[in-house]
Amino acid sequence: MYRTHLFGFPSIMACSPAITKFIFRSDDQFPYRWPTNDLVGHNSIISASGQRHDRLRRFLSMAINQPEALRRIATHVQPRIAAALQAWAKKVTFENIGKLFASIEPGPLLDSLGYNFEGMVKGMRAQPFNIPGTAYHHALKV
Structure with a gap:
Protein backbone atom coordinates (compact mmCIF):
# COMPACT_ATOMS: atom_id res chain seq x y z
CA MET A 1 0.00 0.00 0.00
CA TYR A 2 1.30 3.46 -0.80
CA ARG A 3 0.11 7.05 -1.08
CA THR A 4 0.25 8.99 -4.33
CA HIS A 5 -1.62 11.67 -6.26
CA LEU A 6 -3.96 10.69 -9.10
CA PHE A 7 -5.67 13.33 -11.22
CA GLY A 8 -4.55 16.01 -8.78
CA PHE A 9 -5.95 14.34 -5.65
CA PRO A 10 -4.26 12.42 -2.85
CA SER A 11 -4.88 8.71 -3.42
CA ILE A 12 -4.07 5.38 -1.83
CA MET A 13 -2.94 2.41 -3.92
CA ALA A 14 -3.66 -0.88 -2.17
CA CYS A 15 -3.21 -4.43 -3.51
CA SER A 16 -4.19 -6.47 -0.46
CA PRO A 17 -7.86 -7.50 -0.16
CA ALA A 18 -7.74 -6.89 3.60
CA ILE A 19 -6.43 -3.33 3.20
CA THR A 20 -8.93 -2.59 0.42
CA LYS A 21 -11.78 -3.87 2.61
CA PHE A 22 -10.57 -1.65 5.49
CA ILE A 23 -10.42 1.42 3.21
CA PHE A 24 -13.89 0.85 1.75
CA ARG A 25 -15.38 0.43 5.23
CA SER A 26 -13.74 3.61 6.57
CA ASP A 27 -15.75 6.34 4.82
CA ASP A 28 -14.86 8.88 7.52
CA GLN A 29 -11.09 8.41 7.08
CA PHE A 30 -11.11 7.75 3.33
CA PRO A 31 -13.93 9.78 1.74
CA TYR A 32 -14.99 8.81 -1.78
CA ARG A 33 -15.17 11.63 -4.33
CA TRP A 34 -16.43 11.77 -7.89
CA PRO A 35 -13.90 12.91 -10.52
CA THR A 36 -13.81 16.65 -11.15
CA ASN A 37 -15.43 18.26 -14.18
CA ASP A 38 -11.95 19.15 -15.44
CA LEU A 39 -11.18 15.44 -15.68
CA VAL A 40 -14.45 14.04 -17.06
CA GLY A 41 -15.53 17.11 -19.05
CA HIS A 42 -18.24 19.69 -18.52
CA ASN A 43 -20.65 17.81 -20.82
CA SER A 44 -20.28 14.53 -18.90
CA ILE A 45 -23.34 12.93 -17.30
CA ILE A 46 -21.44 13.11 -13.99
CA SER A 47 -21.24 16.91 -14.35
CA ALA A 48 -24.93 17.32 -15.19
CA SER A 49 -27.68 17.85 -12.64
CA GLY A 50 -31.45 18.11 -12.57
CA GLN A 51 -33.36 17.88 -15.86
CA ARG A 52 -30.15 17.87 -17.91
CA HIS A 53 -28.88 14.83 -16.00
CA ASP A 54 -32.22 13.04 -16.43
CA ARG A 55 -32.23 13.80 -20.18
CA LEU A 56 -28.64 12.53 -20.65
CA ARG A 57 -29.33 9.40 -18.59
CA ARG A 58 -32.49 8.65 -20.59
CA PHE A 59 -30.63 9.19 -23.89
CA LEU A 60 -27.76 6.89 -22.87
CA SER A 61 -30.12 4.25 -21.54
CA MET A 62 -32.16 4.24 -24.75
CA ALA A 63 -29.01 4.10 -26.90
CA ILE A 64 -27.52 1.18 -24.98
CA ASN A 65 -30.66 -0.87 -24.36
CA GLN A 66 -31.78 -1.18 -27.99
CA PRO A 67 -31.48 -4.70 -29.51
Missing part, protein backbone atom coordinates in the same frame (compact mmCIF):
# COMPACT_ATOMS: atom_id res chain seq x y z
CA GLU A 68 -29.04 -3.56 -32.23
CA ALA A 69 -26.85 -1.75 -29.69
CA LEU A 70 -26.88 -4.78 -27.38
CA ARG A 71 -25.94 -7.02 -30.33
CA ARG A 72 -23.04 -4.71 -31.24
CA ILE A 73 -21.85 -4.58 -27.61
CA ALA A 74 -22.11 -8.38 -27.33
CA THR A 75 -19.93 -8.91 -30.42
CA HIS A 76 -17.18 -6.89 -28.74
CA VAL A 77 -17.60 -8.31 -25.24
CA GLN A 78 -18.22 -12.00 -25.99
CA PRO A 79 -14.73 -12.91 -27.33
CA ARG A 80 -13.08 -11.25 -24.32
CA ILE A 81 -15.34 -13.08 -21.89
CA ALA A 82 -14.75 -16.40 -23.66
CA ALA A 83 -10.96 -15.86 -23.57
CA ALA A 84 -11.07 -14.90 -19.89
CA LEU A 85 -13.17 -17.96 -19.00
CA GLN A 86 -10.85 -20.23 -20.99
CA ALA A 87 -7.77 -18.80 -19.23
CA TRP A 88 -9.53 -19.08 -15.87
CA ALA A 89 -10.51 -22.70 -16.54
CA LYS A 90 -6.91 -23.60 -17.45
CA LYS A 91 -5.63 -21.90 -14.30
CA VAL A 92 -8.17 -23.60 -12.02
CA THR A 93 -7.47 -26.99 -13.63
CA PHE A 94 -3.71 -26.56 -13.15
CA GLU A 95 -4.24 -25.42 -9.53
CA ASN A 96 -6.36 -28.50 -8.82
CA ILE A 97 -3.79 -30.81 -10.42
CA GLY A 98 -1.04 -29.13 -8.39
CA LYS A 99 -3.00 -29.57 -5.16
CA LEU A 100 -4.24 -33.12 -5.79
CA PHE A 101 -1.07 -34.68 -7.26
CA ALA A 102 1.75 -32.64 -5.71
CA SER A 103 0.15 -30.96 -2.64
CA ILE A 104 1.18 -27.55 -3.98
CA GLU A 105 -1.13 -24.70 -2.99
CA PRO A 106 -1.89 -21.91 -5.48
CA GLY A 107 0.80 -19.24 -5.30
CA PRO A 108 4.16 -18.20 -6.74
CA LEU A 109 5.59 -21.74 -6.89
CA LEU A 110 2.60 -23.14 -8.78
CA ASP A 111 2.53 -20.06 -11.04
CA SER A 112 6.19 -20.67 -11.90
CA LEU A 113 5.52 -24.36 -12.58
CA GLY A 114 2.56 -23.41 -14.78
CA TYR A 115 4.70 -20.99 -16.77
CA ASN A 116 7.39 -23.65 -17.29
CA PHE A 117 4.80 -26.31 -18.15
CA GLU A 118 3.22 -24.03 -20.76
CA GLY A 119 6.65 -23.47 -22.34
CA MET A 120 7.34 -27.21 -22.36
CA VAL A 121 4.01 -27.96 -24.06
CA LYS A 122 4.68 -25.29 -26.71
CA GLY A 123 8.11 -26.81 -27.28
CA MET A 124 6.69 -30.31 -27.67
CA ARG A 125 4.10 -29.10 -30.16
CA ALA A 126 6.81 -27.32 -32.14
CA GLN A 127 8.88 -30.48 -32.46
CA PRO A 128 10.02 -30.73 -36.09
CA PHE A 129 9.12 -34.03 -37.74
CA ASN A 130 10.82 -35.12 -40.95
CA ILE A 131 7.68 -35.91 -42.94
CA PRO A 132 7.90 -35.74 -46.76
CA GLY A 133 6.00 -32.75 -48.16
CA THR A 134 6.50 -30.52 -45.09
CA ALA A 135 8.63 -27.37 -44.97
CA TYR A 136 10.94 -29.07 -42.46
CA HIS A 137 11.57 -31.95 -44.90
CA HIS A 138 12.38 -29.49 -47.78
CA ALA A 139 14.67 -27.51 -45.42
CA LEU A 140 16.65 -30.66 -44.61
CA LYS A 141 17.07 -31.48 -48.32
CA VAL A 142 18.17 -27.98 -49.18
